[in-house]
Amino acid sequence: xxxxxxxxxxxxxxxxxxxxxxxxxxxxxxxxxxxxxxxxxxxxxxxxxxxxxxxxxxxxxxxxxxxxxxxxxxxxxxxxxxxxxxxxxxxxxxxxxxxxxxxxxxxxxxxxxxxxxxxxxxxxxxxxxxxxxxxxxxxxxxxxxxxxxxxxxxxxxxxxxxxxxxxxxxxxxxxxxxxxxxxxxxxxxxxxxxxxxxxxxxxxxxxxxxxxxxxxxxxxxxxxxxxxxxxxxxxxxxxxxxxxxxxxxxxxxxxxxxxxxxxxxxxxxxxxxxxxxxxxxxxxxxxxxxxxxxxxxxxxxxxxxxxxxxxxxxxxxxxxxxxxxxxxxxxxxxxxxxxxxxxxxxxxxxxxxxxxxxxxxxxxxxxxxxxxxxxxxxxxxxxxxxxxxxxx
Amino acid sequence: xxxxxxxxxxxxxxxxxxxxxxxxxxxxxxxxxxxxxxxxxxxxxxxxxxxxxxxxxxxxxxxxxxxxxxxxxxxxxxxxxxxxxxxxxxxxxxxxxxxxxxxxxxxxxxxxxxxxxxxxxxxxxxxxxxxxxxxxxxxxxxxxxxxxxxxxxxxxxxxxxxxxxxxxxxxxxxxxxxxxxxxxxxxxxxxxxxxxxxxxxxxxxxxxxxxxxxxxxxxxxxxxxxxxxxxxxxxxxxxxxxxx
Numbered sequence: 001x002x003x004x005x006x007x008x009x010x011x012x013x014x015x016x017x018x019x020x021x022x023x024x025x026x027x028x029x030x031x032x033x034x035x036x037x038x039x040x041x042x043x044x045x046x047x048x049x050x051x052x053x054x055x056x057x058x059x060x061x062x063x064x065x066x067x068x069x070x071x072x073x074x075x076x077x078x079x080x081x082x083x084x085x086x087x088x089x090x091x092x093x094x095x096x097x098x099x100x101x102x103x104x105x106x107x108x109x110x111x112x113x114x115x116x117x118x119x120x121x122x123x124x125x126x127x128x129x130x131x132x133x134x135x136x137x138x139x140x141x142x143x144x145x146x147x148x149x150x151x152x153x154x155x156x157x158x159x160x161x162x163x164x165x166x167x168x169x170x171x172x173x174x175x176x177x178x179x180x181x182x183x184x185x186x187x188x189x190x191x192x193x194x195x196x197x198x199x200x201x202x203x204x205x206x207x208x209x210x211x212x213x214x215x216x217x218x219x220x221x222x223x224x225x226x227x228x229x230x231x232x233x234x235x236x237x238x239x240x241x242x243x244x245x246x247x248x249x250x251x252x253x254x255x256x257x258x259x260x261x262x263x264x265x266x267x268x269x270x271x272x273x274x275x276x277x278x279x280x281x282x283x284x285x286x287x288x289x290x291x292x293x294x295x296x297x298x299x300x301x302x303x304x305x306x307x308x309x310x311x312x313x314x315x316x317x318x319x320x321x322x323x324x325x326x327x328x329x330x331x332x333x334x335x336x337x338x339x340x341x342x343x344x345x346x347x348x349x350x351x352x353x354x355x356x357x358x359x360x361x362x363x364x365x366x367x368x369x370x371x372x373x374x375x376x377x378x379x380x381x382x383x384x385x386x387x388x389x390x391x392x
Numbered sequence: 393x394x395x396x397x398x399x400x401x402x403x404x405x406x407x408x409x410x411x412x413x414x415x416x417x418x419x420x421x422x423x424x425x426x427x428x429x430x431x432x433x434x435x436x437x438x439x440x441x442x443x444x445x446x447x448x449x450x451x452x453x454x455x456x457x458x459x460x461x462x463x464x465x466x467x468x469x470x471x472x473x474x475x476x477x478x479x480x481x482x483x484x485x486x487x488x489x490x491x492x493x494x495x496x497x498x499x500x501x502x503x504x505x506x507x508x509x510x511x512x513x514x515x516x517x518x519x520x521x522x523x524x525x526x527x528x529x530x531x532x533x534x535x536x537x538x539x540x541x542x543x544x545x546x547x548x549x550x551x552x553x554x555x556x557x558x559x560x561x562x563x564x565x566x567x568x569x570x571x572x573x574x575x576x577x578x579x580x581x582x583x584x585x586x587x588x589x590x591x592x593x594x595x596x597x598x599x600x601x602x603x604x605x606x607x608x609x610x611x612x613x614x615x616x617x618x619x620x621x622x623x624x625x626x627x628x629x630x631x632x633x634x635x636x
Contacts, residue, residue, distance in 0.1 A: 002495065009492045013481075020480040020521075215476035218537070220442050222493040223462035386443055 006224040010232025014206045015239065024201040031197045032244045035190030036251040043184075043259050056136045059084035059091075062103035066111070069103075072144055079140065088122045098130035099123045099137050114152060188347035189321025191248050191278065192340075195286045196293075196317045198244025199237035200310050203293035206233040207379075208306035211391055226383040230376055234287075234294050241286035242279070249278050274350060280361055281346035284368035288339050289317065291375035298382045301391065320344035336363040339371050393418050393576050394439060394545055399448030401434050408434040410600035411448070416578040416593070418544070421571045423591035424580040427628055431600040432580040433473050436549050439578070440470045452545055466494065469543035471551050475534035479523035483514060483533045486522065487540045494541035501540070508536040511566065528559035535566065546570055548579035552586060564590055584621040598628040 018024065061084035063070050073081050085091040088100040102120035111117035119141065123134045150160035210216045219229065253270035270278075293310065300306035320341050336342040336356075342364030349356045382388045394416040401409040409431045416422035426432050437443040438450055441461035450457040450464070457464035477486060484505060491501040509518050512532045517525065522533055531551065538546065548567070552560045567590060570577050581587050587594055588608055596604040596611070604611055604627045608620055615623040 005495075006493055009489070013485075013489050016485075017478055017480050213476060213478070214472075214474040215478055217437075217442060217472045217474075218470065218476045218490075218534070221440050221465055221468065221470045221472070222490060223465040223495075224493055225462070389442060 003225055003228045006222075006228040007232040007235065010224075010229055011235040011239070014202050014233055014236035018202045018205065018236070018240065021201065021205070024205070028197055028201060028240075028244060032194045032248050033251065035186070035193065036248060036255050039184070039186060039190070039252075040255045040259065043255075055080070056133050056140075057082060058099070058101060058137055058140075059088075059097055060101045060103060061085070061088050062105075062107070065103045065105070065107045069144060072147075073140060076140060088120075092122045092124055095124070095127070097122075098127075098133040101137065101141075184351075185325060185348070186321060187252050187351060188344055189318060190252070191245055191282060191347060192285065192317035192321070192344060193314065194248035195241045195245045195282050196289045196314055199241030199286060199290040200293055200314075202233065202240050203237040203290050204297040204300075204303060204306040204310060206236065207294055207297040208300045208303045211389070212303045216389060220383075220389060227376075227380045230294065230380045230383055234290055234372075234376060234379075237290035237294060238283075238286050241290055242283055245279070245282050245286065246275075249275060270351065277350040277355065278347065281343050281350060281364065284365040285317070285340070285343040287372045288368040288375075289313075291372040291379070292316075295375045295379045295382070298379050298388060316340050317344075324348075333360075333363070336360045337367050339368055342367060393451075393453055394422075394547075394578055395449070395451040396435070396439060397449040399435070399438055399445040399450060401431075401438060401443065401445055407600055409438070409445070412597065412600070412602050413448075414595045414602055414605055416545075416576050418576045419571060419574045420592040421567060421577045421579070421590055423587035423594045424578060424597060425582070425584065425587045425594055425624060426580075426597035427582055430582075430597045430628070432582075432597060433549055434600075435597065436470075436472075436547055436578075436580060440468050440472075440547055441465050466541075467544050469538040469541065469546045471531075471534050471538045471546075471548045473549040475530050477522045477525075477530055477533055480521055482519050482521050483525075483529075483536070484509070484518045486533055486537045490537045491540040496541055504540060504542065508539060512536050513562070527554055528556060528562075531555060531559060531563065535563065539570075543575075545576045546578070548577070550580055550582070552581070552583075584624045588620045596624065596627045603627045603629070 055078040057080045058073060059082050060066075060070065063081070063083060070081050073079050084100045084102065085097060088097075088102055091097045092100055100122040102122065104118050104120065107117045107119070121134075121137065121141070124130070125134075149163065153160045153163060210219065220226070249270065253274070256270050292313065296309045296313065297306035300309055317340055321344065324344070335345045342360075346356055346360060346364055349360075396415075397413045399409055399412045400407070412431070412435055414422075424432050424435065434443065438445045439452070439457065441450070441457045441464050444458060452464040452467050455464045455467065478489075481489070487505045487508065488501065491504065492498075496504065509515055512535060514529070514532050514536065517529055517532075522530060525533065535548075535551065538548075546567075551563050551567075555563065567577055567579065571592070579590075591608070593607055594605065594611055595602055604614060606614065611623050611627070612618060612620060615626045617623040617626060
């Protein structure tokens, strides 16, 4: 009872102390926010392009020469026909227009006499950003041509089917969607990294930092079991980690809503109903990473050395995310029993719309808790060692 | 009352404390005097139970500090070597933290904190963060923190080291006041004048051993020197190097 109270006292002090460490807070906030913001930026770029292609503006020079074409185009979804600029080529070269269609003088006459009617498509193929728009216009014109040729065949008593020896069905796997889905696989990784980074400052400052400041010795003169000090510091670090996980999750949720991913054909929504499962998946990992950080930082000879070790340890929460983009990690039962992997698989499950069963959650939480308990024992042992307390 | 008997402590091949024994009585100021590296800090660390002696006995008010360190620590107020303050906490928060860890109820702790702020004349700095404090101000905070649970025994490791005259006087007057309240005060120093001005009893320690103990008068008598500093030099064996 008394030990529990002392643990809470230590925890409260560490939280208060770290909240005043402005510089550390900013660096945590930065690393928590940078991931989602980066994703948002990339996704927004992709979405913009996709929308550009969907809603296409078709400037036509000489609209009056092809009223039927203009009519047909205006009836297509997302197509907006406007009067083309006088100097079409110059407008495209100067990037004022993505594409311009020119209807030459002899268009109407040749069209009427069923000879190939010329149309000019002015485009700059070196520009990647307008390629979807140009393609869209090309496809539209081809569609129009196909429709006209069908009509002409019917008028001459020939089935349009005769003109189509092949029926090619295009199965659209849009590259934009693929890329978007790939970017989104990083969300679980960012959430896990947020958990790691969130606890890092307290875990190192309250162990390696405490000794370096010389405040560890007076602290240990207080009549409390060493376990109370270690557990208090660990608890504070875990809480900070969970807070930063919540922060990242909320950010990602806002992001997915803002980007309107469904427009891009991606089903990913992070709503209030996901927050519980996400926390259930990641909170045990926070217990574990905070315990690991505290143990390693206690072993380090100095605060600086501890920070160097943290730079290596952070690969832990990043590894599953990076690996999974190269080598798909399934959700086999054993994966839940690996401290860093389990939470990652759970997160991808939750975000992918599958709710993992209770056993999966329990397996992951159980391993994390067990590993944390062992690490806390080790750290408590280190806190009893005179070599550690007095810095060798 | 603090008792230490035949305490030994070794670091690798170096014997830092080699069979130290003495008693610091209640209602008295006991000075632990010795040159740098004599084993003063190690001795104190064994007394406040953050170091275990390799052999020997340490008792605080009769409580075995080796077997039950926490019970002994509850009876001790300690100002360690180097104060170890938290730069982002205020002076008052330091007292809150340590008082709470000692198990003092919050209303009582608030009262005690006010008392100490007055006693140590730190009203002006009580709610400032200690990060920018002067050496004297930090000493006050560390001293207040050591006394927050009203301990019967007070251990001070070189408390006046590096202090200016006024701060030194303030610390001395507090040490005397603690003695007058019937407490056991043990403090270490390597400055003879400091010890002679303050102590009722002196323990001279050199190379990890107690070379003499007694009242200032007894020490003068023992060595035959009228000047305490000469007595100290003789006792600590510091003069031998000079002759060779």
